[in-house]
Amino acid sequence: MTQPLVDIQNLMVEARTDSGRKVEIIKGVSFTVEKGEIVALIGESGSGKTTIALTMMGYTRPGCRISGGKVTLGGRDLVTMSEKQRQALRGTDVAYVPQSAAAAFNPAQRLIDQVIEVAGIHKLMPKAEARAKAISLFRALALPAPETIGERYPHQVSGGQLQRLAAAMALIGDPQLLIFDEPTTALDVTTQIEVLRAFKDVMRKGGMAGIYVSHDLAVVAQIADRIIVLKGGEIQEEGTTQEILHNARHPYTRELLSAFEPAVFQPHEPKDTKSVVRRPVLEVSNIYAGYGPLGGDGLPAKVVLSDVSCKLYKGQNLGVIGESGSGKSTLARVVAGLLPPARGTVEFNGRELDTEAARRSKEDLRRMQIVFQLADTALNPARSIADILGRPLTFYHGQKGAAREARIKELLDMVHLPSAIRHRMPGELSGGQKQRVNFARALAANPDVILCDEITSALDTVVAAAIIDLLKELQSSLNLSYVFISHDLSTVQSICDQVMVMQNGRTVELLANSQLPEGANHHYSQLLFASVPKLDTGWLDSLPAGFAATGN
C-alpha cells in the first residue's frame, strides 16, 4: 500500500481567550488524502473545517496553536518542522485558494504579477517562463482573453474571474495539494457553474489532490470524491460522495441533506376574507434610480433601476431574485429611503412616502425596517448586543431601564438566542447568531414590513434554513410582510407568495409561487432557475458546455 499524500492523525488545535483560558477547537481529527483525490470538508460555520484545512499548510490563525497530533504531507510532519521549512512548502507543495478572492488580491498591482509572485519567491523559474505558464493556466481555467487578462487590475475583472485567477495563483507552483476554502460561496449561481467547471477540469488534468472546504453539499457533490462531515471540531461521518448523499447515517448529515429538500410553501391568505378590495401595504411604481450626477434627461449617470414596479400585500411576501448587479439591493435602498430615486414613487399603506429617509416621519420609518445581508458589517462591532437591540426600543418607543432590558430579553427569545448573549460584542457571535441579532433589531421597531436584503446568502445551508423557519414563524405570530431579496431560488420559493425576477435593473418576470420553477417563461428566469446546483454528482457534467455563458 502506498503512503497517502496527507495523513492527519489525532489532530488537536486549541485557542486562548482574553483571560488566558484554553479552548479546544479541533478535538482529535484523523483522516488521509490520497494522491489525486479531492476530499471535501463540510460542516456549519464554527465546525473547524477551515482550521483543519489551514493546518495542512502548517498554519493556524493568530491565537491558535496545534496542541497535539500529526499532520504529514508527503511523509514530512508539518507540526514539528521549523517555520522556515514550512514556508518552503507553501506555494510549491501545498497552495491555498481563499474564499474571497477580492480580498486576496492587492488592488494596486497587475494580476499577472501577483499570479507569478510565488514562482519568484521560491525561485522556481525565470519570469518569462512563469508568465507563459500563467497564461497557459488562464487558458486552462477558461478565462476570457488569457493572453491579456493578466495585464488588468483586480477591479477590472468580475468576481468569478477573480476567483479563477486566485486558483491560477495557487497552481503556478505545481502543488501536490490544493486547498479550496469556500471558493464559490460568494458567487452567483450562474457564475458558480463556470468556476466549478474550470476547477474540476484543471484538477482532473493535473492529477492534483484537493481539499474542498464548503458548507454547500450540492456544490461539493459536483467536485469531491470523498466527503468528511464535521461538527464542533470532530468528524461526524466520512464516506464517498455517493455514500454520503444516498446513505447518510449520522443525524447531522441528514439534517444537512434535508436542508436541500424543497420546503413546503404555505400561501399566506389574507386573514380578513370579507374585504373584497385588497390594498397593497407597499406599492412601488415606475422607479428609475442610479448613482452619479443627474443628466439632462433627469436620470443619473449610472442607471441601476429602470421602470421597476411591484406590490406587496399585507401578510404576504414578495421575493426579488436575480444575480449580482441586477439591481435588487438598490431597489431595497430606494424603498428604505437610502437612495432617492430619480423618478417614481413609493407608497406605504396608500400614502406616498418621501424619497429620503431623513424627511420621513419616525412612525413611517418604524413601520418599515431593512435587514442587510452581512451581519458582520450591519452590527456595530464596538457595541454590545444589548446596546444594538436597545437603541431602536429607546428611539421608537422611548423605552428605558428595566422595561428596555425585559424587551431585549424578549426579542432575543423571539429569535431563539439565549438572553446571556446580550452582554457580548458582535465579533463574539457566530454568523447565524449575528444574523438573528440583525433581524431582532428590525423586530424591535414592531414593523409592518421588513426588507430582507439577501439575509441568508452568507450563511450555511442548515443555519439559513433555520433563519427561514424563524422568519415564517414570526410572520404568522406578528403579522409581518417581507420583501425577500435573494439570489437563491430555493429560499425564495419556500417563503414568497410572489417572485419578481430581475436582470440589469429591469423586471424580467413576475411569477406566483405556484408557477415556480417550471412556469418561468422568460429565458433568463429559466437559466437562473436551472443554475441552482442539485444534489446529484452528475449534475455539473450533465449541463451543456457554455451553459451559463448563454445568459448574457
Place this chain on the structure above:
Amino acid sequence: MSLKPMSRSLSLPRFGLRMSATGILASLVILFWAGVAIVGPRFAPYAPGDIVDFDFYGPISDQLWLGSDYLGRDIFSRIILGARYTVGISFASVCMACFTGVAAGMSAAAIGGWFDTILSRILDALNSIPSKLFGLVMVAAIGSSIPVLIVLLAVIYTPGSYRFARALAVNCNTMDFVTVARARGEKTPYLILHEILPNIIGPVLADLGMRFVFIVLLLSGLSFLGLGVQPPDADWGSLVKENIGGLSFAAPAVIAPCIAIASLTISVNLLIDNLPIKIRDRAS
C-alpha cells in the same frame, strides 16, 4: 506556528481589565511626571534663575544633582520647574486640538456635502500656513502668555487632527451599521457619538499621542526663539536648545532634559498602544 502566549501581562481582575506590563510601566512614568508638574516646584532645591555654579556645564555633584547649565544654573531644579510647562501646556493643547479636530472631522464625514467641502477647505488653508511662522506672527501680535500658547498650539494642530479623523470616519460612515442607523432615522450627533466614534477611537488616540510629541517639539522651538515660555522659566525643549553647546562636553545639562522629553513622549505612545483591555470571555 502561532503567536506565543502573551508572556508579560498583568491582570487587574477587580476592574475586569487587563493591561500589559509595558502599559503599566508607561502609565507609571506619565503619573510620575504629572506629579512632578503639580507638586515639583515645592521640592526644587533652587529657583530657576539662580546662578549657583561658577563653572558652566558642570558635572553631576552632591549639590547639583544633574549638573549646571550654560550660565551655571541648577539643571535639576530647572527640569522640575519645566515639567509644569511641558506637560501642562502640551497636554492642554493636544486635548483641545484633538477634541475640535475629531469632532469636526466626524461631523464632516457624517453630514457630507457642502458642510464637508467648506470646512475641509478652511482647515486646509489653515494647514498650509507654516506652523512656526504662524506661531511667530500670532505671538508677536497678541503677546506671549500661557493661555495664548495653549490656544495657539491647539489651533495649529487642529487641521491635522481633523484630516485624520475625517479620513477614518468616512470609511466608517459607509458601513452598513451606519446605514441601518440612518434608515432608522437617527440624527447626526447620535451617528457620530455612538456609531462612528467607538470604531475609530483606537487610531484617534494613537494620533493624539503623536500630536502630543509634535506639540512638545513646537513649544520648545517657540521657546528657543523667545516666544514661548519666558526666561528665566523654561520648558524642557528650551533647556535642550539653550544647552546644546554642552553636547561636545557630554554635559548632563543637555542629556538630562532630553531623557525627560523622551521618557514622557515614549511613555505616552506606549500607553496608548497598550490601553487596558476589558476581559470578556465567550463561554463565561
